[in-house]
Amino acid sequence: MSLNNMLENLVNIENMSFRRDERVIYDDITLSIPKGKVTAIMGPSGIGKTTLLRLIGGQLKPQSGNILFKGKNIPKLARNDLYELRKSMSMLFQSGALFTDMSVYDNVAFPIREHTNLSEALIEKIVLMKLEAVGLRGAKHLNPNELSGGMARRAALARAIALDPELILFDEPFAGQDPISMGVIVRLIRALNDALGLTSVVVSHDVPEVMGIADYIYIIAEQKIIGQGTPEEITQQTSPLVQQFIKGESDGPVPFHYAAPSYRDELIGKGA
């Protein structure tokens, strides 16, 4: 907590509540993303971690509260201002979401061509540099459907850093990766964050990977933040829910059994 106060925060979420239909997803939460660091958002599946990224990106609007990015309140922005602000942030989707009708090169060049007037020669240099950073310079002519899942994600990462954003949001970057790809992604997130001075927000539930690269961790469950701190602080937190999550225990505050009537009654019948 003291660490956060000293550093400048790129994103500040204050007293934010968000509901989808009848279900409350977030209930009055406050968190901050420090600049230049890797912040992780963890929690059980289905808790709404991706929703948090969409809220920061302005794709969803909270019912109440502020989401401040560089001092501007995202939910209150007009459409044009929001689009302007989005040029400083990038999101890496779980599937990579490369455009399937163009090559890897054109995918990475896409945001540059759309938002700048740079010459093709200059764009080529930039694209090659970004691809080199993720290790895919040799794959620039391939089509997205010729890439493996891990490579697609790396290509999407190259596209995400094409315009040198200030903030990158990662949605479950480690999900379903083999150990080697996992290692590659982990290394890239950390390396790019430090080399380019980025601020990264990683949403994941892969505990060991997150512990390895995060500077600060928030654990979200039951519509609230149930734990936060540096990796060391988190492992020492005594809350049973945090401990169950970190250790990966199958039963605890999040029960093994889905709510059901008495087992004896169902099996044998009420008559007996």
Add this chain to the structure above:
Amino acid sequence: MMGFFQLLGRKVISRLLGLGRAVILLSSALVHVPNVKKGTPLLIKQLYAVGVQSLIIIVVSGLFIGMVLALQGYTILVGYGAEASLGPMVALSLLRELGPVVSALLFAGRAGSALTAEIGLMRATEQLSSLEMMAIDPLRRVVAPRFWAGVISLPLLAAIFSAVGILGAHLVGVDWLGVDGGTFWSVMQSQVDFDRDIMNGIIKSLFFAFVVTWIAVYKGYECIPTSEGIAKATTQTVVQSSLLVLALDFVLTALMFTQ
């Protein structure tokens, strides 16, 4: 009993909401200053996907329908000694009704379903969200070029359909069944009026193009992003746009061709 009315009310309200969303989708996509340099390549690419690739089915169908019209028409007219009227009969049927309507139905099946599936898949693979997060409006970049391509292509396809149909009818009527070639064209020319038949046919086509393309892009954009969702949306595009084309055809015909 009350439950029935409730259900009906709910359905009506959800349809109205859907219509409202569709209108907002279209206006957001179209109402803006067009960027000619960036937009034209997109439009051309979509014209290819939507128009050029529908050519084969339109030409083949037009040819066969024209030929069948001539065949059937001849057998009926010859009973009244009126086979000289084969030309205008075929031409008027094609220009006023079959051309615009059948090409719209074929278009809905071929291009409409493809549009819905493509946009639905882009939504399912989060490509549309990526565009949003890259500060590019997916409505302007993805929806608008496809919409304009549809509106431009279908009238052209309908014209090609009618033209090929008339040529096919000529093939069967004159070359095969022995109707006099000169009579075929001259009686046709005396009966077909540019404003009444050709222009009305084109206007019908424009209406159909608007409706079919609008439904196709809306269903794709709003579908549930799963494989079943896309399949359902694609089916709905074909069914709903086909029905709407037929209903609209009745209304337009009543407006255009009654005294």
Add this chain to the structure above:
Amino acid sequence: MLSKKIEIMVGLFTALGIAALLMLSLKVADSGLSGSGDTYQLYAKFDNIGGLKVRSPIKVGGVLVGRVSKIALDAQGYTPVVTLDIDAQYNNFSEATSVSILTAGLLGEQYIGLLPGFMDDSVGTLKSGDFIEDTKPALVLEELIGQFLFSQGND
């Protein structure tokens, strides 16, 4: 990014579409007076217009010279007044021209037939807005049958 092939195909497609439209307009539709060219108006009063409709053709000896643009009742006597749109190039109709409502074929559509009248120095030409004086009403089937039965009955 845009391959040459795609651009050419789209160009061909558009050309094909325009060619089809041209073919339809020129070869299929009647390239007569519809919409093109200047016209002037003449008026004619009839007792009965029969099955005459707006846009019915006006012919002289079978040649199309114009179309009916309006059918209304005269404000005073409630007599039918037909407005004739005549092609401007045929502006030499004598005031003695007669107009009648004829039927094309046995049960065909009705059209206006103009019989150009006698032309000499004492007779002027019809100008825009003039009334044609010599009109013959349309043949109404019921009246014909009535006349026929009447004449039969008299034998």
